[in-house]
Amino acid sequence: MAKPRYPITRDERLKMPTDQSHPEHAALPSDASMTAWRLLHIEPDDVDALKLKLTLRDALPAGSAIDHVSSLDEGLEVLQERVYDAVLLGICESGKQSLDTIKHFTADVDDTPLVVLSSDENLRAAVDAGRSGASAFLLKSKLTSEQLCGALRQALEHPSYEGELPERRKEPRYALEAAAVIFPIEADGKPGREIAATTVDISLNGMVVLAQQDSDLVPDICLVGVECPDGMYRYATVEWRYRRLALPAIQFGGRFLRRVDDPLHASRLTPRFDPQQLRFTTALDAAVLQEWVARGILRPKVVDRVKVCPHCEALPTFREGCPQCGSALTETSQVIHHFACAHVAPAIEFDGDSLTCPKCRAQKLVVGADFEYLNGPQSCRECDWNDATLSLIGECLRCGHRFAGDQAHEKEVFEYHVDRLDPLALIDRA
Ligand SMILES: [Zn+2]
Ligand SMILES: [Zn+2]
Ligand SMILES: [Zn+2]
Numbered sequence: 001m002a003k004p005r006y007p008i009t010r011d012e013r014l015k016m017p018t019d020q021s022h023p024e025h026a027a028l029p030s031d032a033s034m035t036a037w038r039l040l041h042i043e044p045d046d047v048d049a050l051k052l053k054l055t056l057r058d059a060l061p062a063g064s065a066i067d068h069v070s071s072l073d074e075g076l077e078v079l080q081e082r083v084y085d086a087v088l089l090g091i092c093e094s095g096k097q098s099l100d101t102i103k104h105f106t107a108d109v110d111d112t113p114l115v116v117l118s119s120d121e122n123l124r125a126a127v128d129a130g131r132s133g134a135s136a137f138l139l140k141s142k143l144t145s146e147q148l149c150g151a152l153r154q155a156l157e158h159p160s161y162e163g164e165l166p167e168r169r170k171e172p173r174y175a176l177e178a179a180a181v182i183f184p185i186e187a188d189g190k191p192g193r194e195i196a197a198t199t200v201d202i203s204l205n206g207m208v209v210l211a212q213q214d215s216d217l218v219p220d221i222c223l224v225g226v227e228c229p230d231g232m233y234r235y236a237t238v239e240w241r242y243r244r245l246a247l248p249a250i251q252f253g254g255r256f257l258r259r260v261d262d263p264l265h266a267s268r269l270t271p272r273f274d275p276q277q278l279r280f281t282t283a284l285d286a287a288v289l290q291e292w293v294a295r296g297i298l299r300p301k302v303v304d305r306v307k308v309c310p311h312c313e314a315l316p317t318f319r320e321g322c323p324q325c326g327s328a329l330t331e332t333s334q335v336i337h338h339f340a341c342a343h344v345a346p347a348i349e350f351d352g353d354s355l356t357c358p359k360c361r362a363q364k365l366v367v368g369a370d371f372e373y374l375n376g377p378q379s380c381r382e383c384d385w386n387d388a389t390l391s392l393i394g395e396c397l398r399c400g401h402r403f404a405g406d407q408a409h410e411k412e413v414f415e416y417h418v419d420r421l422d423p424l425a426l427i428d429r430a
Contacts (some may be wrong), residue, residue: 192219332377
């Protein structure tokens with residue numbers, strides 16, 4: 001029997017036109033099209049949260065998970081850190097208040113399907129929810145697992161690139177045929193082997209590309225470079241939401257990753273002081289950054305030069321200290337300079353209350369008019385050193401190493417830049 005031309009995953013197989021003669025396809029159980037869902041449930045009422053958990057207990061596809069948070073703000077925070085397939089938003093208020101909650105949510109979250117679970121039985125509330133971008137509106141009091149799963153499936157089976165979409169997710173797509181390049185982002189953050197591609201279309205939320213590549217070799221998160229009209233490549237981090245055969249190529253549809261989801265987000269490319277290591281570091285490992293630089297994607301830029309410990313490269317503190325042993329415990333004796341006779345001697349030699357010069361015996365000397373105090377020689381309390389001047393001494397905050405200030409290593413601190421793709425600029429031309 002002829003083998004499929006590409007090794008294709010179960011996911012893609014299910015998205016291919018149904019081929020009943022395919023033996024594996026026929027063998028799949030009827031609900032195999034349901035892949036696990038990651039759901040976020042925002043519900044201030046704990047009893048309602050528990051009820052929902054019980055309702056959905058056996059109804060969700062195997063491996064699904066529901067995370068519950070009790071407030072909208074918590075929910076928005078979690079959504080910055082994790083990608084969810086859909087959000088269930090439980091609402092206790094009614095009327096305008098409930099609408100405000102939905103609007104608040106949809107303003108902050110661009111493309112995660114939203115199912116509103118309301119205790120407001122008013123028909124108006126459902127209409128308003130839909131207008132504000134909710135995929136579905138269900139009443140808490142009449143919630144069944146069938147109804148909820150149905151609504152979720154409907155919301156989830158329309159990724160942003162196809163089909164009928166709720167208003168909020170319907171970012172218009174613009175046909176765009178441009179040369180593109182896909183850099184897989186490997187599990188360790190390094191770039192994989194680059195793959196030539198062509199863009200099909202682009203929206204503010206994502207893009208579709210064609211590439212001749214085993215889709216198994218392309219991880220879910222990739223950096224995609226698109227050749228812009230000025231001939232420059234600009235890059236966006238994309239999470240593929242579907243892959244489908246488009247012989248002889250494979251079509252990849254994905255959404256742009258934003259903020260903390262993006263492994264190459266600016267915050268991970270900017271040096272910060274790491275209080276554990278006591279060094280300037282970037283969130284992305286130096287070896288990983290170097291790989292991206294070598295591939296011509298990231299450009300390093302020196303933003304500072306710092307003096308570091310010659311042993312361990314952590315930051316030292318600096319003080320004036322003993323050039324022999326490095327101790328900061330040094331002292332100086334005060335010296336008096338008598339203007340009239342130019343005698344200079346330690347202050348204690350100018351005896352008594354009457355301040356008498358030991359050389360010329362002048363008495364009752366007045367500071368400022370007859371004499372001045374000077375700093376005398378320095379001496380170390382921890383060794384036998386004494387001399388006129390102290391040295392700059394570094395002491396490493398991490399390993400404790402003490403060293404002469406001029407032995408500190410100077411290290412450049414880099415930040416990294418990637419030319420970011422601005423979908424809007426391309427859409428304007430598309
Ligand atoms: Zn050190
Ligand atoms: Zn000393
Ligand atoms: Zn004198």
